[in-house]
Amino acid sequence: MDRVNVAVIGLGMGRGHARLYHECPQANLVALCDVDTTRLNAVGDEFNVTHRFTSAEELFQLPGLHAVSVALPNFLHAPMTVAALKAGLHVLCEKPLAMNAGEAEAMVAAAKAANRQLMVHFNTRFSVPSMWARQMVDAGVVGPVYFGRTGYNRSRGIPGRGWFAIKAKSGGGPIIDIGVHRLDLALWLMDHPRPVTVSAATYAYLGTELAARQGFEFDVEDLAAGFIRFKNGATLTLEASWAGNTNRAHDTFTMLLGTRGGINIYRDEATSATKVSVVQEVGGSLVELSPKEQIKPPTAQAAFVRAILEGKPNPAPGEHGLAVQRILDALYRSAAEGREVPV
Ligand SMILES: NC(=O)c1ccc[n+]([C@@H]2O[C@H](COP(=O)([O-])OP(=O)(O)OC[C@H]3O[C@@H](n4cnc5c(N)ncnc54)[C@H](O)[C@@H]3O)[C@@H](O)[C@H]2O)c1
Structure with a gap:
């Protein structure tokens, strides 16, 4: 694998993720997901992304997808991240990692169990x-x-x-x-x-x-x-x-x-x-x-993609999000x- 096929879920702050994947030579921005179809189509048109979903469960079925950014309201970070990890996807999750440490612990455990990357978008x-x-x-x-x-x-x-x-x-x-x-x-x-x-x-x-x-x-x-x-x-x-x-x-x-x-x-x-x-x-x-x-x-998105390609730990792992939480x-x-x- 020389490029990571990635999708973004949630297209407020997620639009920024989409742009940075679009600009990253080692990433293919292959799909977008938002329940708001106006946002979905605006960002889809801007970055020429044809696979557009209003349901993450359907997005997870997309063949060849490797990773997602989760840029949803905080209360959806844990359930969406755990679902994505269980579907075999690497996850770059927005900050805060979760609503509380209990949720963050479950996310870190899910990443370990799935043997997938979990990175927190600590872009500062x-x-x-x-x-x-x-x-x-x-x-x-x-x-x-x-x-x-x-x-x-x-x-x-x-x-x-x-x-x-x-x-x-x-x-x-x-x-x-x-x-x-x-x-x-x-x-x-x-x-x-x-x-x-x-x-x-x-x-x-x-x-x-x-x-x-x-x-x-x-x-x-x-x-x-x-x-x-x-x-x-x-x-x-x-x-x-x-x-x-x-x-x-x-x-x-x-x-x-x-x-x-x-x-x-x-x-x-x-x-x-x-x-x-x-x-x-x-x-x-x-x-x-x-x-x-x-x-x-490098941007957080480029660092995330590189960690996936190299099979090495990412620079802002879920454990760091958990420590903050x-x-x-x-x-x-x-x-x-x-x-x-x-x-
Ligand atoms: N790292 C940063 O600098 C930074 C900056 C701003 C926001 N954020 C974080 O980004 C996350 C999102 O914030 P925002 O400002 O974009 O919020 P927002 O409310 O503007 O956008 C969230 C988007 O998620 C969509 N959405 C909601 N439920 C959904 C679902 N079930 N499936 C698909 N899409 C769904 C909404 O339609 C909306 O477009 C938050 O966790 C926030 O803390 C980070």
Whole structure:
């Protein structure tokens, strides 16, 4: 096999998956699936895909299909992924991997049982700043990380459509929607230390009011903040909000302090560009390193396809999605109980 035959299920964010498979020389985008036929036909026409399905069960019968992207609302990630794996397909699943750790565990187990790839679409990793930061970690420039802060706070940015703010369909609010990317990025750059406890709080003052004003359902948090302790002694603060009275529209940050150097990845509000630097002490002075070249990393889709072709583990395995989910479950539990809880 020199190319992977792939389909995309769910064509909101899934349109982006379709485009990246379309552009990937090692992938054939052979089919699309969405219950919304307007979306299905628009994306089908855009990428010239003739096999179009409104039922995933029918899609799974397509001869020669090897893999699917699952880009559905969160409550459908687990059932659709498990069904696809059971049908013998590799799966690239959108973030969050699932609604909770229980579902994520079942997905990881299903991938193992089927001997198929399960990758999480943690695309924040597949950016120039993130990949460069990872290179610095690999080069030993940072050393063991003992403290970090990571998060994404919006001034006003509640996804006011459909299912996002309905807990039974999303699993939670901003921490499960946008916080997952920042938590995953920090864990990945810290080499996944074992989490031990979480202390957290959630709030919904603004979200409840803004949703009522705009007339959509809202029963999740609009802000969550947590403090995570790891077995190796490291700690990490995590923040995510969809709404806050702040002058920064999209405040994304991941700052990690290591014994040899510190990483700072943040969004520059003036230019909207994501910046990255590593600070180290050299000869008694603090120096700041930043990438001179912009070497474009592979897309998550290209990395997924390559892992299938090479029969090697993919770079964002289901286990990493599960690790994030266990911390998020603990975060919600801690917020509900008002105390530090084990992960
Ligand atoms: N990685 C990222 O940067 C990123 C960005 C946005 C969204 N997402 C994730 O992508 C997923 C989808 O989000 P979205 O914004 O595209 O949502 P959306 O609601 O806009 O799109 C979901 C699509 O799934 C379709 N659908 C629903 N049930 C279906 C079924 N049973 N079979 C086939 N199609 C079905 C809907 O018709 C819709 O077109 C979510 O998990 C979200 O968290 C990730």
